[in-house]
Amino acid sequence: MKVELPYKFNVKTLIESGRTTQLALDEVRVWLTTTSLPELQDEFIALFLLSCRNNISNTRNAIQAYFKIKQEAPEIFSERDVDGDELKKATSVVACCSIRADTKNKTDIHFFKLVDSDYRNFSLASTLKLACMLVDVSQRYDPPSGMIVVLDMEQAGLMHLTCLKIGMVKTYMDFIQQAIPLKIQAIHILNTSFAVDKAIAVARMFMKSDLMGIVKTHLPGIDMQEFYKKYVPSGCLPVDCGGDLPSIKELNKKTIEQFRNLKEFYKMEEKLRTLNLYDA
Numbered sequence: 245m246k247v248e249l250p251y252k253f254n255v256k257t258l259i260e261s262g263r264t265t266q267l268a269l270d271e272v273r274v275w276l277t278t279t280s281l282p283e284l285q286d287e288f289i290a291l292f293l294l295s296c297r298n299n300i301s302n303t304r305n306a307i308q309a310y311f312k313i314k315q316e317a318p319e320i321f322s323e324r325d326v327d328g329d330e331l332k333k334a335t336s337v338v339a340c341c342s343i344r345a346d347t348k349n350k351t352d353i354h355f356f357k358l359v360d361s362d363y364r365n366f367s368l369a370s371t372l373k374l375a376c377m378l379v380d381v382s383q384r385y386d387p388p389s390g391m392i393v394v395l396d397m398e399q400a401g402l403m404h405l406t407c408l409k410i411g412m413v414k415t416y417m418d419f420i421q422q423a424i425p426l427k428i429q430a431i432h433i434l435n436t437s438f439a440v441d442k443a444i445a446v447a448r449m450f451m452k453s454d455l456m457g458i459v460k461t462h463l464p465g466i467d468m469q470e471f472y473k474k475y476v477p478s479g480c481l482p483v484d485c486g487g488d489l490p491s492i493k494e495l496n497k498k499t500i501e502q503f504r505n506l507k508e509f510y511k512m513e514e515k516l517r518t519l520n521l522y523d524a
Contacts (some may be wrong), residue, residue: 246283247516250509252385255286264293271300282519291425309423317415319369324377324510326503334370339496342382345480352388353480354378357396357492363403372416379426381502390427398435405442417450436461
């Protein structure tokens with residue numbers, strides 16, 4: 245049985261533009277027949293080829309890790325109904341959006357802002373779930389070659405540290421380093437504090453040197469004009485942090501609609517994973 249995910253792009257376009265090759269797709273498809281993984285459509289395979297810069301060995305490893313890690317952590321990767329109680333609450337605590345920053349090089353900015361300072365309303369699992377869902381928003385129509393993550397932690401306090409779960413942090417770090425089908429180019433953390441530094445220290449326990457090297461922290465009161473010049477253009481950030489885009493509240497509303505439009509996609513992706521016979 246083959247599950248076809250409703251992507252809005254065609255793999256032929258990626259091949260014609262030189263972003264991947266038919267040969268690479270065929271190599272991965274042949275390899276899949278030797279595994280207990282489900283049959284995968286070309287668009288799904290292509291996302292991993294893009295994220296792995298068309299390295300076949302790395303692509304194989306990433307696909308295997310994708311299914312294994314997602315199977316073992318349904319609290320992060322399953323039940324992604326934005327109109328359900330869990331995610332309704334999560335989207336009122338953490339606002340997020342995906343912005344295409346560079347059309348030519350196809351780089352997306354994933355912006356997250358903690359908008360509710362009450363730690364009792366924060367859920368790590370739900371927040372990580374939103375982050376993974378946003379990847380699907382970026383990839384559905386025109387897959388980016390990479391993404392830059394910007395986190396605004398202005399509302400974070402010491403009590404948020406009590407919300408951290410070591411096992412969940414490790415799982416997510418494993419996923420973004422081994423299995424996420426989208427290349428992370430940089431992570432910028434704005435408005436850091438003692439509490440945020442402690443949270444980062446927990447995450448660093450599970451980071452490899454490659455990921456550590458792209459994480460940059462920024463104290464409150466930095467020169468945002470300099471930030472725009474060096475890291476992320478002001479046209480790709482909300483007005484909340486001095487950017488040119490609408491407020492993160494408005495952008496978050498749009499993101500919720502994008503999540504809503506992907507409901508069927510999320511259901512089918514979870515169904516695809518039930519076909520996986522991989523035994524850890």
